Amino acid sequence: MSANAPLRLSTRLEASHTTAAWREDPRRPGAWILEVGGAEQSTLVPGRPRQLVYEYLQRVAPALDAMGEPGAPLRVLHLGGGALSLPRYVQATRPGSEQLVIDLDAELMPFVLESFPLEAPELTRIVIGDVRSALPAPGTQAPYDVVLLDISLGPGSPERLLEAEYYRELLALLAPGGTLLVNVGDEQPLDVTRRLASQLSALGTSVWVSAHQGIVDGRYHGNLILGASRRRWQREKLEALRLAGPHPAAVLVGIELEGLGKP
Numbered sequence: 001m002s003a004n005a006p007l008r009l010s011t012r013l014e015a016s017h018t019t020a021a022w023r024e025d026p027r028r029p030g031a032w033i034l035e036v037g038g039a040e041q042s043t044l045v046p047g048r049p050r051q052l053v054y055e056y057l058q059r060v061a062p063a064l065d066a067m068g069e070p071g072a073p074l075r076v077l078h079l080g081g082g083a084l085s086l087p088r089y090v091q092a093t094r095p096g097s098e099q100l101v102i103d104l105d106a107e108l109m110p111f112v113l114e115s116f117p118l119e120a121p122e123l124t125r126i127v128i129g130d131v132r133s134a135l136p137a138p139g140t141q142a143p144y145d146v147v148l149l150d151i152s153l154g155p156g157s158p159e160r161l162l163e164a165e166y167y168r169e170l171l172a173l174l175a176p177g178g179t180l181l182v183n184v185g186d187e188q189p190l191d192v193t194r195r196l197a198s199q200l201s202a203l204g205t206s207v208w209v210s211a212h213q214g215i216v217d218g219r220y221h222g223n224l225i226l227g228a229s230r231r232r233w234q235r236e237k238l239e240a241l242r243l244a245g246p247h248p249a250a251v252l253v254g255i256e257l258e259g260l261g262k263p
Contacts, residue, residue, distance in 0.1 A: 006115035042083030056223035062244035
């Protein structure tokens with residue numbers, strides 16, 4: 001077992017009625033995979049927070065990089081914690097950022113942090129609760145530059161996490177120039193992504209989608225990153241997202257979204 005092995009290899013998650021466990025990544029020396037309920041959820045490469053293993057995270061990262069001034073601190077709300085890959089990335093690329101993480105399982109965050117602590121724990125607050133009912137009330141704290149819903153919404157997700165009113169609540173937490181990012185694990189013909197994009201457009205936001213080209217043109221299932229903001233992202237910024245990959249990459253905006261899931 002590697003020198004950076006976790007202190008414990010597994011723990012019971014009472015709220016989710018399942019088990020979380022670490023196992024060594026056979027493909028990446030020194031990396032550890034977090035499994036929840038036997039399913040791979042996150043992969044950490046200790047000491048290398050900028051190294052994001054999963055493709056969807058590699059699409060989220062350029063969107064985070066594009067917020068505000070390069071390297072300037074951000075206020076970020078993470079809905080869903082996992083192994084805290086994205087909070088670690090923000091800490092590494094945006095020192096001084098204030099972050100709030102909401103996660104359902106009281107046992108998961110201590111299990112992760114006891115072995116792989118954050119670099120600046122005083123700047124990241126963790127709240128145990130549901131990603132809707134535990135939201136901060138608007139106006140009770142400073143608004144967020146980014147709200148990131150990272151629970152892989154999809155066809156089997158609860159209606160209360162798909163309905164328009166939830167997204168109205170999320171948008172109310174954003175600063176005027178802030179952006180909502182949503183990780184959608186969808187199946188063709190991408191009904192969930194289409195629904196969320198339509199709802200967010202109806203709420204007065206500019207919407208874009210970043211994904212593998214084969215997903216947006218109807219060939220594959222997979223993860224899409226949906227972005228929504230009151231202020232329209234410039235075409236140059238969206239093109240930079242596409243160029244950042246992973247490739248083949250597609251970024252759709254406006255009327256282009258009508259082609260989601262179509263060759």
